[in-house]
Amino acid sequence: MSRPARSRIAVLSRKRSLYSTARLLEAIRKHGHRPIVLDTLKCTMLLGPDGPKMHYRGAEVSNLLVAIPRIGASITGYGVKVANHFVAMGVPVLNDPPAITRSRDKLRALQLLAAAGIGVPPTVMAHDGTHVQRLVEQVGGLPAIVKLLRGTQGVGVMLATTLDEVKGIVSTFYELGQEILIQQFIAESRGRDVRALVVGDKVVGAMRRKARKGEFRANIHRGGEGKPIRLSEEFASTAVKAAQVVGLEVAGVDMLEGKHGPLVMELNSSPGFEGLERATGKDIAGAIIEHAVRYAAAFRGRPEL
Numbered sequence: 580m581s582r583p584a585r586s587r588i589a590v591l592s593r594k595r596s597l598y599s600t601a602r603l604l605e606a607i608r609k610h611g612h613r614p615i616v617l618d619t620l621k622c623t624m625l626l627g628p629d630g631p632k633m634h635y636r637g638a639e640v641s642n643l644l645v646a647i648p649r650i651g652a653s654i655t656g657y658g659v660k661v662a663n664h665f666v667a668m669g670v671p672v673l674n675d676p677p678a679i680t681r682s683r684d685k686l687r688a689l690q691l692l693a694a695a696g697i698g699v700p701p702t703v704m705a706h707d708g709t710h711v712q713r714l715v716e717q718v719g720g721l722p723a724i725v726k727l728l729r730g731t732q733g734v735g736v737m738l739a740t741t742l743d744e745v746k747g748i749v750s751t752f753y754e755l756g757q758e759i760l761i762q763q764f765i766a767e768s769r770g771r772d773v774r775a776l777v778v779g780d781k782v783v784g785a786m787r788r789k790a791r792k793g794e795f796r797a798n799i800h801r802g803g804e805g806k807p808i809r810l811s812e813e814f815a816s817t818a819v820k821a822a823q824v825v826g827l828e829v830a831g832v833d834m835l836e837g838k839h840g841p842l843v844m845e846l847n848s849s850p851g852f853e854g855l856e857r858a859t860g861k862d863i864a865g866a867i868i869e870h871a872v873r874y875a876a877a878f879r880g881r882p883e884l
Contacts, residue, residue: 587642587644588644588646588868588872589640589647590604591619591647591649591658592619593618593654595616597649599852599853602852602863602864603649603864604616606864606868612644615640617640618635621636622640623635624661631664633661633668645670645878646662646665647867648662648849655679658679659676671874671875675826681825681826682845682846685845689845697821697824698817698840698841699842699843700762702763704728704761711749714761715742715745718762721739721741721742725745725762726760726762728759735757749761765835765842767838768842770790771789772834773787773788773810773835775810775814775815775834776830776863777819778866781815781819782810782818784859785814785815785859786855786858786859805854805855807858813840817834817843825846828870828874829848831847831850
C-alpha cells in the first residue's frame, strides 16, 4: 500500500550532501515519510488567478506535509521569499519565515531578547562611526568585540585590543557598506561558549565549544572542539526562552558563561548539528523531524485568520 502524497517532507537546501541535510533525509525516511530536496535558488514562485504556486525545475511542487528550510546566510533574502511563498500556499514551514528574518539580524534578535529580560552581552550600534571611543566605553572598554550585523559561523567577528584597531575595523566595514555591532568582551568566557539546540520547548542537545589555540572564536567551523554537557536549569530555560522570544521552533542558541549567568550571543535558525550529534551521540535529526510533523498537524488545525 503506497503512502499518501501528503507524507512528503521538503528540505530546502543547496546540497543534499551536506551533513545536516543528509541526516534530515535519513530521519524523514526512518519516520515513514518521503523526503524531497529543493535547491532554494532553483525554486520559481508563481502568482495568478489560481493562487500561489511553486515550480521546481519546471514541475509544480504540491502535496507537501511540511517544508524545512536550511537557508544559508548568503541567500537569506531569496530563501525567506521562497519560505513565505510556501506559507501562502498553505504549507507549514519550520522555521516560520519572519522568525528566520529576525534571527538573521543580530541587533533585532538582541533587542527582542533584552526586552524580554534575557541576558545579552553589552552591545552598541551607531550609524555614525566617528565617536568610536565613546562607543567602546559604552560596552565597558577594551578589549572589545566588533562583529558584522549579518555574519555566520564566526565570519566577520573580530577582537580588538586597542582603540586604533577598533577604528580601523569600523572604518573598513563602513566603507564597504557593512553594518557592525560593538560588544563587550566577556573575559571569563574567552575562547569558550555553549551551543544549545532547541527543538520546540526543550533542549535536545548541548555542548561546550572550546576554541583552538590562538583563536578566541569557539565555532566548530573555525576549528573549535565540542564536548557534550548537561545544561543547568538556568542555561536550558534561557535557551528555550530565547528561541521562543525570537519565534524559532528549531534554533541553535549560542551562549556565553558570564559571571552572573548565561548571556545569549545569537540564534541560528538553520543550525548545523554535525558536531553536536557526534559529541552527544543523540539523534538530533530525528527530534527535528518528529517536531516538524507535530508542527504541521498543529498548523493545519489552526482556524483561518
